[in-house]
Amino acid sequence: MAMTDTEYHRLADEMFHAIETAIETAIDEQDADVDIDASGNVLQLEFVDGSKIVINKQEPLHEIWLASRFGGYHFAYVDGKWLDARGGNEFMPFVQESILRQSGIALSL
Helix, strand or coil: CCCCHHHHHHHHHHHHHHHHHHHHHHHHHHCCCEEEEEECCEEEEEECCCCEEEEEEEHHHCEEEEEECCEEEEEEEECCEEEECCCCCEHHHHHHHHHHHHHCCCCCC
């Protein structure tokens, strides 16, 4: 059965909220320097070195896209998990690894 737009937004918003909460915790606990810009369908994270990770909703495809200095990735919701279309990586562990590699900040998600 196909996912509805409402379901898609609920699931994607849960992921965005979890990332924002984890970053706010890291800012408090690790004195991390991250600017969070959540606007519409985009969550942009900017690190102290000026690099960014941009996570955005692609509603027509029911995907979440992530762009980092290491490349762009597309995640689709499959069997209860957000999975990368190319490598099969799960979204949240991938976000943790991307933020750690790019900024040195370890998130608890």
